[in-house]
Amino acid sequence: MVPSAKKILLTAASVSLALSQSANADERWGETSKNNPYVAGDMHNHNTCTDGSVAAGYSIDRSVGKGTAAAGGNNFDLDWFTLGNHGGSGNRDCRFSDASANIPGDNTTTFWSQTLGKTIDGITIASLKGTPNGTGTGATMWRWQSIQEIEYPTIVARTATYNKVLVEGLEWIVPGHEHTDVAVIAGQNPRGYGNADKMAEFEYRYDRADTDAIGPVDGSNNPIWTGKDNVNNSGSAGHGKALAGITWLQAKYPLQSYAIPTHTERQGPFNAAGTAGYNIEHFRDFNNAGPTVAFGIEAPGHMAEGGLTGGSGSYKSNAVGGGTYGMHGVYTAKVGGLWDGLLGEGRNFFVFQSSDWHSRGVYGARDASTTADFIPGEYTRLYVPNERRFDQQSIIDGMRSGNSYSVNAQIVGSDMVFRAKGEWDDDWKTMGETLVVRPGEKIVLEMEMTVPASNNSPYSFNNPLLLPVGIKQPLNKPSLDHVDLITGDVTGPIAPGAPGYAVANAGGTAGADIVYNASAKIAKQIQATKMQSYKLRDGSTRLSFRTTFVASAKPFYIRARGTNIPPATPNVSDSAGNPLLDLNNVNVSCTDAACPSHLGTVNGVKKVTNDVQAWSNVWFYANPIFVRTHGTPELLVEKNKELARKLAHEHHHWHDWDHWGHWGHWGRWAFNRD
Numbered sequence: 014m015v016p017s018a019k020k021i022l023l024t025a026a027s028v029s030l031a032l033s034q035s036a037n038a039d040e041r042w043g044e045t046s047k048n049n050p051y052v053a054g055d056m057h058n059h060n061t062c063t064d065g066s067v068a069a070g071y072s073i074d075r076s077v078g079k080g081t082a083a084a085g086g087n088n089f090d091l092d093w094f095t096l097g098n099h100g101g102s103g104n105r106d107c108r109f110s111d112a113s114a115n116i117p118g119d120n121t122t123t124f125w126s127q128t129l130g131k132t133i134d135g136i137t138i139a140s141l142k143g144t145p146n147g148t149g150t151g152a153t154m155w156r157w158q159s160i161q162e163i164e165y166p167t168i169v170a171r172t173a174t175y176n177k178v179l180v181e182g183l184e185w186i187v188p189g190h191e192h193t194d195v196a197v198i199a200g201q202n203p204r205g206y207g208n209a210d211k212m213a214e215f216e217y218r219y220d221r222a223d224t225d226a227i228g229p230v231d232g233s234n235n236p237i238w239t240g241k242d243n244v245n246n247s248g249s250a251g252h253g254k255a256l257a258g259i260t261w262l263q264a265k266y267p268l269q270s271y272a273i274p275t276h277t278e279r280q281g282p283f284n285a286a287g288t289a290g291y292n293i294e295h296f297r298d299f300n301n302a303g304p305t306v307a308f309g310i311e312a313p314g315h316m317a318e319g320g321l322t323g324g325s326g327s328y329k330s331n332a333v334g335g336g337t338y339g340m341h342g343v344y345t346a347k348v349g350g351l352w353d354g355l356l357g358e359g360r361n362f363f364v365f366q367s368s369d370w371h372s373r374g375v376y377g378a379r380d381a382s383t384t385a386d387f388i389p390g391e392y393t394r395l396y397v398p399n400e401r402r403f404d405q406q407s408i409i410d411g412m413r414s415g416n417s418y419s420v421n422a423q424i425v426g427s428d429m430v431f432r433a434k435g436e437w438d439d440d441w442k443t444m445g446e447t448l449v450v451r452p453g454e455k456i457v458l459e460m461e462m463t464v465p466a467s468n469n470s471p472y473s474f475n476n477p478l479l480l481p482v483g484i485k486q487p488l489n490k491p492s493l494d495h496v497d498l499i500t501g502d503v504t505g506p507i508a509p510g511a512p513g514y515a516v517a518n519a520g521g522t523a524g525a526d527i528v529y530n531a532s533a534k535i536a537k538q539i540q541a542t543k544m545q546s547y548k549l550r551d552g553s554t555r556l557s558f559r560t561t562f563v564a565s566a567k568p569f570y571i572r573a574r575g576t577n578i579p580p581a582t583p584n585v586s587d588s589a590g591n592p593l594l595d596l597n598n599v600n601v602s603c604t605d606a607a608c609p610s611h612l613g614t615v616n617g618v619k620k621v622t623n624d625v626q627a628w629s630n631v632w633f634y635a636n637p638i639f640v641r642t643h644g645t646p647e648l649l650v651e652k653n654k655e656l657a658r659k660l661a662h663e664h665h666h667w668h669d670w671d672h673w674g675h676w677g678h679w680g681r682w683a684f685n686r687d
Contacts, residue, residue, distance in 0.1 A: 049427035051396035051418075052403060054093035055389035056182060057194050057275055057314060057367035061122075062107035062159045063099040066114045066372035069107045069167045070134065072096070075378070076389040077177040084117050086379035087469065089390030093397075093408055095182040096164050097194055097367070101222030102146055102153035107163055108133045115377025124150040136166050143225040155225045156183075157213040165201070165209035172203035180405050181209040184275065185258070186222040189251025191280050191290045194311055194367070197262065197270045198405045211266065214238050219258035221246035221288065248286045252295060259303040267305045267660050271409055273365055274299070275311035276326065278333035278342040282518030290333060293351050293529060294515040300360055301509070304653040305660065308361045308413055310352065312341045312634070314369025316392055316421070317383045317624040321613040323596035325626060327369075333524035339576065339592030339632045340421055341366075343525045346592055348499055354516075354529025356570050356637055359503045359648035363445065363636045365412065366419035368393050374623075375611060381471035384611055384623045391469050392627060394420045396427055413657065415445020415650070418635040422628055423468035424491045424577060426553070430461040431573055431635050435564075444636040447651050452642045456562040458571065460539075464493050466552030470628045474605035477621050478598060478629040481583050488628045493541045493556065496575040497590060501533035503568035503639065506649050522594065535589060536562070536571070538580075568641035568648060576632045585630060598626050 059065030060072045067075075073096065078088035109123040110116050126149055129138055143155045154163075160181060168179045182196035197212040217228050218241050228238045245254045262270045274296065280289040299307035312326075319325030319337075326337040334343025344351040345364050355362040367389070374384030387393065396418050397411030411417055418429055432441045433448050436455040442448040450456060470489040479486055486492045507514045518524055537560055544556040562571065580590035584597040603612055603619040613622040621629055639648055647655075 048399075050399055051427045051429065052092035052399045053390065053394040053396055053427060054091050054095065054408065055367045055370075055393070055395060056095035056196070056273075056365070057097045057184060057311065058370040058389050059098050059184070060096075060107050061103070061105040061109060061111060062154075062156070062163060063101065063103045064371060065098070067110040067116070067378050068119060069096065069098075069164050070171060071110055071114075071116065071119070071378070072370065072389070073167070073171045073175075073179065077171075077175050077179070082379070084379060087391075089388060089469065091177070091390040091394070092403070093178040093180070094389065095180040095196055095408070096168060097182040097184050097196075098156070098164065099184045099192075099222070100156050100186045100216045100220030102155050102225075103159065104147060104151055104153045106133070107159065108136065108167075110378070113372060113377065115379060124152070125154050126150055126152045134167070135170065136163065138162060142229065143227045146225070155217070156220065156223055157217040157225070157228060160209050160213040160216060169203045169206055178403055178405055178408065179203055180408060181212050183212060183216050183220075185216070185272070186220050187251075187274075188219070188221040188246045188254040188258075189248055189288060190255060190274070190283065190295065191277055192275050194273045194275050195262075195271065196409065197266050198409065199266050199269045201405060215258065215261070217241065218261070219254065221251065221254075247288050248284065251288065252283075252298070256298055256302050259299050259307050262306045263303040268413075268657060269406070269409065270306055271412060272299065272303060272307045273309045273311050273412075275367075276313040276315075276328075276342065276369065277310060278344055278524070279313065279326070279328050281331050281520035282333055282524065290518075292516060292518045293354055296351070296355060296362065297358075297507070297509070297514060300355075300362060304361070305413060305657045308415075308653075309363040309365055310344060312345050312364060312366040312419065313337065314367055314393060315371075315386055316340050316627040317374070317387060318385055319595060319598070319626045320622050321599050321615065321620060325595050331520045333518060333520060335522035335525065335594055335596070337595045339578070339630055340595065340627060341592070341632065341634070345634065347525060348535060348591060349501075349528045349530050349533040351529050353499075353501050353533040356572070357501050357503055357530035357532065358506045359568065359639065359650055360506070361413075361415060361445070361650040361653045363412070363415045363417065364419060364634050365395050365417065366393050366421070366634070367395055382609055382611060382624055387624075387627070392422055394423070396420065396429070415636045416443055418444065418633060420633040422470065422491065422631040423465050424493060424575065424631045424633050425462040426465050428461075428463050429635065430459060430557075431638070433458040433571065433638050433640070442638055444638060445650070447639040447641060447648055449641055449643055450564045452564060452566050454564045456564055456640060457559065458498070458562060459557070459559050460496060460573065461555065461557040462493070462575070463549070464491050464554045464556060466490070468628075472607065472609070472625065472628060474607040476577070476629045477601055477603045477605070477608075477625070478578065478582065478585050481601065482579055484579070486577070488625070491631070492577045493575055494577050494579045495541060495590065496539045496558075496573055497535045498537040498539065498560070499533060499572050499574065500536040500562070500569050501530045503570060503641070503648060505646075525594075535591075538590060562640075564640060564642055566642060566645075568639065568645060570637040570639045572637035573635040574632060578630060592630070592632070595626070595630060598622075598630060
């Protein structure tokens, strides 16, 4: 039975009324409520517009709201949030959640065919636009329409409620490849309303799941977005269409967009006749075509999916690497791996991480446990630099600058310092920047971080992965064992078609054997017990250390990662401290009486799986600082930074370069400029 229009309106309103935070009248939009040097966000998540379990508005509510949601469950107080749903189409009205979400008053799967013409949450959808696709409850709305008419208006409404910085983005289903996170903020101004037309246009033109042949039309019923390629969606031809998409972003919105490939190992290596993953040459192609747009790679979400046969990150045995390593894909987790190969060219290619939130598996959205995903901000946080007036452009600027870091399970907080300088001056450089020194000069590197007193884990029993090495550490109390400082030589970009530009890849654990930068190594491992340490009033611990390197004639980079796992922890890390394939974690039993019932069992014994695995095996990643000597050629990261400066100067002479000097930002554009 189709609910009445009035009942639908009341059902949706019940969720809207459940909001737990309102903007203070004296707060200025764009100013974060925190004075931290970095602010936390999430750029990859899902709702019922495609294959998520919750309404578009509810995903924002839980992610950026404070305290406890009125219908139950904790909110996670992110400072910024990009609604990053799949491209293609969907048959569910995404102002509603699914029954599986278990949200009182909003627990009915509702289809577009049931709600056309009805006003819900202040939004009226009169018709499904574009090429008709499906009938009855299977009738779908193309994503370009839901971007324009559902998700963006929802962002406008939530911006007024929360005073947080919200963006309409996309998980691009890439022609020929796995997925990529994209945002085009041109036209978006949620405080001043604006629109997400440019984001919608990109999705229509370049998403391989969007096969609509019409798009929006003008008053004479003529298509507005003409010239779409609806043919070349797979294999090498698909890669060509993907490059066309990157080129489109670079040409039209070089500082107002990003394209970051995500969970890139998941479907195995690139298939020239299919739609699988990426080899290193595809990242090189993207960065070459979009030097200020395609500047990184995203580690997987889905951190609670790990079962007895693996699956954390939603990675099965056929993934490149055969699974995750410390909750990261092998491309970023392996020292000397694909990321190090790209950094070894001096590329502006940085690492990010987000939740990829869909559902909590066998649990509902309000439950504390999960066998699938975490709500944005609950487990994974992407930190970008704060500003006095933080806005949508600040997110892209911060990501593009490389001055960012990704954290799982709140192992460190929002006030990391990772910087380096030469011994003879105080010109400190931070993540994403290049330090220029004299040959043989001593390089001073400093790192500071705060380990919070607690995290969002619902479990207070001791970490089962650490018990075999005699460490008793509650899962809801973050701990840091050590920080790895990883270095690698920079030998310069490899030209397309030159030897080594394209590298054959392999699925499964064979893919973990490929070395892309043989010079990369753990140069120093700093134990937390050797760091300076003091307790803060809130119970957190501030850690810091200083160490030195010596500059050689050859350029290099220094990147950092940290973990709660000591080297040589059985089934978790090797003797050098590198993460093992996470499937090995299931060899460890969870024997505490409080171990939850949903864990996988072997002969009746619970094993470290699902969310317990995620809260147990914790890492953070900081982006690199580059180093070269005076008189040597600029690195590609420097050239692309200068390109962004030039683009900003050409378009906006009023640019405030103080932002650049403090944070290494790459320029700022007004919201409504195309």
